[in-house]
Amino acid sequence: MLLDQLKTIVGDKGWVTDPEALEPFLSEWRDSFHGRAAIVVMPGSSGEVAAVVRACAASGTSIVPQGGNTGLCGGAIPDATGTQVLLSLSRMNRIRALSPADYSMVVEAGCVLADVQAAAAEVDRLFPLSLAAEGSCQIGGNLSTNAGGTNVVRYGTAREQVLGLEVVLANGDIWDGLRTLRKDTSGYDIRQLFIGAEGTLGIITAASLRLFPRPGTLQTALVAVRDPQAAVDLFAVLRGRLSDQVQAFELISDRAMRYVLKHIPDTRCVFAEASPWYVLLEFSTSAAGEAVEHELLQVIESGLAQDVVLAKNSREQQQMWRIRHSISEAQKREGASLKHDVSVPVGAVGEFIVAAEKAILQTFPGARVVAFGHVGDGNVHFNVSQAKSADASHFLQQRDAMASLVYDIVAKFGGSFSAEHGIGALKRDALREYRSETEIAVMRAVKKALDPHNVMNPGKVL
Amino acid sequence: MEKILVGLKRVVDYNVRVRVRSDGNGIETDGVKMSINPFDEIALEEALRIKERGEASEVIVVSIGPSEAQQQLRTGLAMGADRAILIESAEPVDPLSGARVFLELVNREQPGLVLLGKQAIDNDNNQAGQMLAAIWGCPQATFASKIDIQGSTATVTREVDIGLETIEIELPAVITTDLRLNEPRYVKLPDIMKAKKKPLDITPIADLGVEMASAYTNVAFDPPEQRTKGVMVQDVAGLVDALKDKGLI
Numbered sequence: 001m002l003l004d005q006l007k008t009i010v011g012d013k014g015w016v017t018d019p020e021a022l023e024p025f026l027s028e029w030r031d032s033f034h035g036r037a038a039i040v041v042m043p044g045s046s047g048e049v050a051a052v053v054r055a056c057a058a059s060g061t062s063i064v065p066q067g068g069n070t071g072l073c074g075g076a077i078p079d080a081t082g083t084q085v086l087l088s089l090s091r092m093n094r095i096r097a098l099s100p101a102d103y104s105m106v107v108e109a110g111c112v113l114a115d116v117q118a119a120a121a122e123v124d125r126l127f128p129l130s131l132a133a134e135g136s137c138q139i140g141g142n143l144s145t146n147a148g149g150t151n152v153v154r155y156g157t158a159r160e161q162v163l164g165l166e167v168v169l170a171n172g173d174i175w176d177g178l179r180t181l182r183k184d185t186s187g188y189d190i191r192q193l194f195i196g197a198e199g200t201l202g203i204i205t206a207a208s209l210r211l212f213p214r215p216g217t218l219q220t221a222l223v224a225v226r227d228p229q230a231a232v233d234l235f236a237v238l239r240g241r242l243s244d245q246v247q248a249f250e251l252i253s254d255r256a257m258r259y260v261l262k263h264i265p266d267t268r269c270v271f272a273e274a275s276p277w278y279v280l281l282e283f284s285t286s287a288a289g290e291a292v293e294h295e296l297l298q299v300i301e302s303g304l305a306q307d308v309v310l311a312k313n314s315r316e317q318q319q320m321w322r323i324r325h326s327i328s329e330a331q332k333r334e335g336a337s338l339k340h341d342v343s344v345p346v347g348a349v350g351e352f353i354v355a356a357e358k359a360i361l362q363t364f365p366g367a368r369v370v371a372f373g374h375v376g377d378g379n380v381h382f383n384v385s386q387a388k389s390a391d392a393s394h395f396l397q398q399r400d401a402m403a404s405l406v407y408d409i410v411a412k413f414g415g416s417f418s419a420e421h422g423i424g425a426l427k428r429d430a431l432r433e434y435r436s437e438t439e440i441a442v443m444r445a446v447k448k449a450l451d452p453h454n455v456m457n458p459g460k461v462l
Numbered sequence: 463m464e465k466i467l468v469g470l471k472r473v474v475d476y477n478v479r480v481r482v483r484s485d486g487n488g489i490e491t492d493g494v495k496m497s498i499n500p501f502d503e504i505a506l507e508e509a510l511r512i513k514e515r516g517e518a519s520e521v522i523v524v525s526i527g528p529s530e531a532q533q534q535l536r537t538g539l540a541m542g543a544d545r546a547i548l549i550e551s552a553e554p555v556d557p558l559s560g561a562r563v564f565l566e567l568v569n570r571e572q573p574g575l576v577l578l579g580k581q582a583i584d585n586d587n588n589q590a591g592q593m594l595a596a597i598w599g600c601p602q603a604t605f606a607s608k609i610d611i612q613g614s615t616a617t618v619t620r621e622v623d624i625g626l627e628t629i630e631i632e633l634p635a636v637i638t639t640d641l642r643l644n645e646p647r648y649v650k651l652p653d654i655m656k657a658k659k660k661p662l663d664i665t666p667i668a669d670l671g672v673e674m675a676s677a678y679t680n681v682a683f684d685p686p687e688q689r690t691k692g693v694m695v696q697d698v699a700g701l702v703d704a705l706k707d708k709g710l711i
Binding site: 221 | 475476477478493495497498500503537540541645648649650651652654655
């Protein structure tokens, strides 16, 4: 009955029930989460989303919204009951407005991030959000998880790119908040509630986004450093002297580098001699190419950096980024791994990595720490591969124990156990453990106010 | 041999989406990332390897182009070239004029080998190397994917349509390089700084006394026609109908 209703709402192109065709929607690419659903609906407009929500709410059926399904915490995967409706925003992929003069654009939730970037570039503007999955992740998912990525140091997270939202609420109302204002103090800033809420408060169907001037030519460099602390110090010095020119500041351990060179085709060694740690640096050089070279030379002379290779063309820039973006893939080929997407204050990144690695090796002898991440914003992907000869499934059973160990150390540094991947189904316990009762109570109050019947992605976040 | 002469052309970086200038008189280069022509970078890498094997003693990089081409020459010097010559020309230089400029430099420098990219990715002419060999009266080996120098002989593997061809030529000669010849090295910052002190000689093209050919003029620059979006057809009958609709059959 509900299924027929839904099929009528979204039309022939808008639904999938064939089990084989459903499969790609029901598990994550890293294979950690599998769910079941009787139907995937793919509405073509906000009105259809609203009608789907109303129909589901009337029958007490809960809804799991999904974008490009590139998540890592199960936030967009339905539960195992098979009773939930999966709502894919993929067909809502129009760019509704593009205004270079206003430095803004309005896009639908199903737009692929790379397409949004390209549309902005087409009118000589920059949409700065950039992350490894940008070729398939969708803007709705980016906002719902408050995604981060590699440009946060200069432009902030997904949240900071949002001027306004259009959201379908749990009662089927459409909130049109697609304003493009920079200044707006008219009451509660309710758009912020939906960003990072992972679809538990409503379904983001469109967003007005902030655009930036395109930076001048980008220079990319790989810097060899002695240890993570040197990387942190290097960041402080360079950002101080070059200010907003620093666009990306990514830490890569030698182990991560070796795995990439070993497993990923078309990658090659940048330095003839290995260094224990590397930093991938990117800065815009509107008028200051020489200044950047001068500053980098100074950090070599002061001993903060051991050596620097500057990409001399875009091919080399791409080669350097390919190393950074291939780490997860390379680590997969080294066996099972447990991942911890955490953040600490920028100044504490060095100490955190050393302390956490020491603790891991004490408790899990032979485990191989592969740490990398966005030092410029304090986000560390503290990933651990199984010991070489160990049994993969036994290693994976230690997921919770290892997570507690890492998160406890994160907490000591005043950090977060979830930097940019969200909570999803994976980290709900951690949320309860590491956030105060007061904070959780506020979250519950918000959830109850906006979704009293718990139809919006239940079982996620809270 | 004593010297190798390498050509380095300043071109729009291969990864930049090229746009026609608003006045329709050429390609937009303002604020656009410029790099060494990739084939030329391969030529320089090969010259450096030949020198490092002890088969040459000096690598000279040459560019014909605007004053800004000094950047590309400095990059060449940072890779390891010993000195650089810029033949300054605000206007683009066609392949035959370029070949004549090189011939003049060949006469001055007397290199044992001239290494050039097989073509520049801006105009894709693929002519300068062949023309230089002809007016110099020396052998040429084009599209090189492997170069082996023994005394005054070069054994060169060429990438041709039917496969690989290996030829032997006497030096001095012109060799033009193909993509698979080598992978150019990265440059380290200290080498970039050192390169700023290496000699870079600038000569206005008019001072060379070389006759500028003007065998052709540019008539117009147009961007390629925008492709319209494709449509999916269900079956052969659908395809036939679609073609009929468009009046194509």
